[in-house]
Amino acid sequence: MSLVRLVVTLLLAQNALHPQPEAGSIQGVVINEFTGLPFPDALVELTGVQHGRVLTRSVKTGMDGEFLFKDVPPGSGYQVVVTGEGLRATAHGQRSADDPWIPLMLDAGQQLRDVQIHVRPLSVIRGKVLNNAGKTL
Numbered sequence: 001m002s003l004v005r006l007v008v009t010l011l012l013a014q015n016a017l018h019p020q021p022e023a024g025s026i027q028g029v030v031i032n033e034f035t036g037l038p039f040p041d042a043l044v045e046l047t048g049v050q051h052g053r054v055l056t057r058s059v060k061t062g063m064d065g066e067f068l069f070k071d072v073p074p075g076s077g078y079q080v081v082v083t084g085e086g087l088r089a090t091a092h093g094q095r096s097a098d099d100p101w102i103p104l105m106l107d108a109g110q111q112l113r114d115v116q117i118h119v120r121p122l123s124v125i126r127g128k129v130l131n132n133a134g135k136t137l
Contacts, residue, residue, distance in 0.1 A: 021108040023071040028115025030065045030082050038065025039119055042084035050075045076105040082117050090119045 026046065030039040044067040045058045059067050072078070079101055080092040092115065093102025106112055129137045 021074045023073055024106045024108070024110040024112065026069045026072055026078070026080070026104065026106065026112045026115060028067055028080075028113070028117065030061050030067065031116055031118050033118040033120045038063075039082075039084075039087075040065055042082050042087060042119065044117075045081045045083070046072070046078060047081070048075055048078040072106055074106050074108040074110070076103060078104040078106065080104060080115065080117065082119050084119075086121050087119050088122060090117060092117055 030042045030044065031037070032039045038061070040061055040063045042061045042065070043058055044061060045056065046069050047054070047056045049055070050073050055073065057069055057072075059069065061067050081089060081101075082091075083089045088097065091101030092104060093099065095118065104112065104115070131137055
């Protein structure tokens with residue numbers, strides 16, 4: 001029994017000497033660049049490297065185009081990328097496919113809000129081909 005107490009005491013002391021930094025969150029909205037309206041049902045992926053490990057998470061936007069990543073460890077170089085049906089993949093900070101993405105930095109306990117990612121839906125042309133008499137070909 002005393003060995004168990006010793007191990008527990010050592011673990012508690014180790015945590016006290018090396019406390020884990022407080023996690024934060026990243027919240028934002030995906031906006032249709034053409035309409036200016038929120039873009040629902042888009043896949044938002046968060047990727048970063050923390051302490052030699054790759055951190056990757058994904059969420060879908062709601063009807064309001066909003067997304068939220070909770071319990072994100074503090075760090076820099078986080079990349080947020082939005083994909084979805086009929087969308088060109090867009091990273092935070094991009095306005096065109098050739099633009100660089102802008103990494104996000106999160107301090108311990110920081111609640112990063114109002115991250116906006118403007119997406120450009122792929123173009124679609126629809127219609128009918130008619131002859132001179134107005135009949136469908």
